Amino acid sequence: MITLKSRLVENEQFRSNRAALLAMIEQLEQRLQRTRAGGGEKYVARHRERGKLLARERIELLLDRDAPFLELMPFAATHSDFEVGASVVTGIGVVEGVECMIVAHDPTIRGGASNPWSFRKLFRALDIARENRLPFINIVESGGADLPTQVDMFVPGGEMFRSLTRLSAAGIPTLALVFGNSTAGGAYVPGMCEYTVFVEKRAKVFLGGPPLVKMATGEESTDEELGGAEMHARVSGLADFMAVDEYDCLRIARDIVRRLNHRKLGPAPSEPDDEPIYEAEELLGLASADVRVPFDMREVIARVVDGSRFDEFKPLYGTSLLTGWASIHGYPVGVLANQRGILFSEEAQKATQFILLANKKKTSLIFMQNTTGFMVGKEYEQGGIIKHGAMLINAVSNSTVPHITLNTASSYGAGNYGMSGRAYRPRFLFGWPNYRSSVMGPQQLAGVLSIVAQAAAKGRGTAFDEDADRAMRDRVEQQIDVESTALQNSGRIYDDGIIDPRDTRAILGMALSACHNNAIEGAETYGAYRM
The missing domain is CATH 3.90.226.10 (2-enoyl-CoA Hydratase; Chain A, domain 1)
Known part of the structure; x- marks a missing residue:
């Protein structure tokens, strides 16, 4: 060679x-x-005051010592109202010697609520996991859907749960590590995963919280009764493991991955x-x-x-x-x-x-x-x-x-x-x-539009406005220059x-x-x- x-x-x-x-x-x-920096100093400080780790800290502690983390799509949604990484961190890292797709909601950004760009980013992560046979680890703490944008989320959002079950059907392990809220539709994330770990006194997993249950049925109940970690570990069976704190949750997750017997199929x-x-x-x-x-x-x-x-x-x-x-x-x-x-x-x-x-x-x-x-x-x-x-x-x-x-x-x-x-x-x-x-390039695209406009003017038998054409070309070039x-x-x-x-x-x-x-x-x- x-x-x-x-x-x-x-x-x-x-x-x-x-x-x-x-x-x-x-x-x-x-x-x-x-x-x-997540949601900013105020919300990061509030999160820490509650004794919680940040999303990227959770990922770092989950990974093998000194293992790299290939963060994917960090600039997602930069042109939108959800420009801080679409409120979710995604990437590939090594856990107990196994390359895994890891996704972590950032609870310092609007409570970790999912928005339309969160779903697009998550769907891409799910595709990568499926195509490359990567175990999928969800680090969950989310307030559910960003309700003001539900019209762009509700219908496509079901793909999340479908994809998780299809990963499992394809022999690709799925884990949910629940550090806080996982409510409404988000409750199906641990429901669809093969392994679940709930943090004691922190995890809250329910389809409807106390106010919704009160309104719908008149029933009085607490967060813990409806969806606390202990209830799910002792009563509903949704929790496979109950961790005493966040560090214990990550330790248990590493133990689960170590015992997956997951092997590469490629040479x-x-x-x-x-x-x-x-x-x-x-x-x-x-x-x-x-x-x-x-x-x-x-x-x-x-x-x-x-x-x-x-x-x-x-x-x-x-x-x-x-x-x-x-x-x-x-x-x-x-x-x-x-x-x-x-x-x-x-x-x-x-x-x-x-x-x-x-x-x-x-x-x-x-x-x-x-x-x-x-x-x-x-x-x-x-x-x-x-x-x-x-x-x-x-x-x-x-x-x-x-x-x-x-x-x-x-x-x-x-x-x-x-x-x-x-x-x-x-x-x-x-x-x-x-x-x-x-x-095409900005100049080429503007030039094509100009030629079309000249031909149209000739076809109509009208004079071609050179000044307007020049202004149009400048405007289009600037637009494409930014968009490309x-x-x-x-x-x-x-x-x-x-x-x-x-x-x-x-x-x-x-x-x-x-x-x-x-x-x-x-x-x-x-x-x-x-x-």
Whole structure:
């Protein structure tokens, strides 16, 4: 296998990129700090006065000592009224040597009440757990639904309980650790889980609290009588274990996971996992702050894969797309990386063949996006760009080996689809802080609208208003420029997280390890190819 040779030069462009990326990372870190601060000093202090741990503290104590926690979707809902992480923390961590999907409601944010974005984030976490066969641990303390937004929650919210039972049916363990309120619909979370641990004198699990019961039936009752931990442990049987305090609850949860006898079904790492020859730090200067400026994806690959080794496939054909074999932390992978942005027919055919080979070899695929989409124009339409693009999308859609997608710069138009964008359900999708994604670039989109407006004016036989057109183009460019940013996409959960480029190798390795909890199987059938 060939070891890549770097040609990176630390010139003015490199230094400019580095400065811009570091500024973006700092802005994101500030947002993360606000998210980690939960509901703010007042509500955090009140929570602590009650002798309770914070959501992230509970997760930290649940995990193995010094084990990393891959937090997912931390920027969810940043563009909404629920911008503090959608009131829930989600991520993958190791408990007793087992990789688990962990979700924790943050009770310092509106009492941990679930909102429409909480559910979207939770549904994505459930999908990741199902696809990768990860035990699912709920750390529960929630006031139920955010009632003012119930119209957007009630109907889709039932998916939460359906998914929990389907995880169990698929042989994926589910746990509920109840630290406080779990009321109304939320009471079904422990009801649907295989194992439950309730904290004594803290857990409150009931369909209807004392006021609702009084109103509905006239019956007088206390919280403890209706849904306290002791009642559920001694009378209803909903609690499998009653913990004396929060620390004991987490200890019991670790004991449960240790006894699950959960084993990975995928193959163990089989390649040397030596570090790349080149420094990950250099990725900051390599990544273009302006996504219109291309950069060499071989330089990215050389700083991510084991030993900077890359066995390139079809290097002289379809050169706007790199394809080849490598490994990351010992896991064999196939890499597809946009080299010069545009996908032509040759690139589509090359990628299709490569995806089929990866499925035959049962090898995971890493898609490194930096694409402006498929080529347009008379020559390319006549040459079959549509049917060749359809071949690629067919292969991506029906491939069954794990896909992990990384957006390093731009992901526009159908290029997003051909490179396994969110709609094509990659196991994981991450992006660098500089990335952009939309139907096309801001200038192109505004230009298209302008051309359409000119044609419409001509068809009506009216004068074309140049000033109004210029104002429209400026307005549209500004709108798309904002909507296409990494943070806006991440806020809508179109990725699983914005990552520091320097962490790319580690995060891809963690994602691959999670994928290998499930069997790695290649596709045997595809849709009909239009030749």
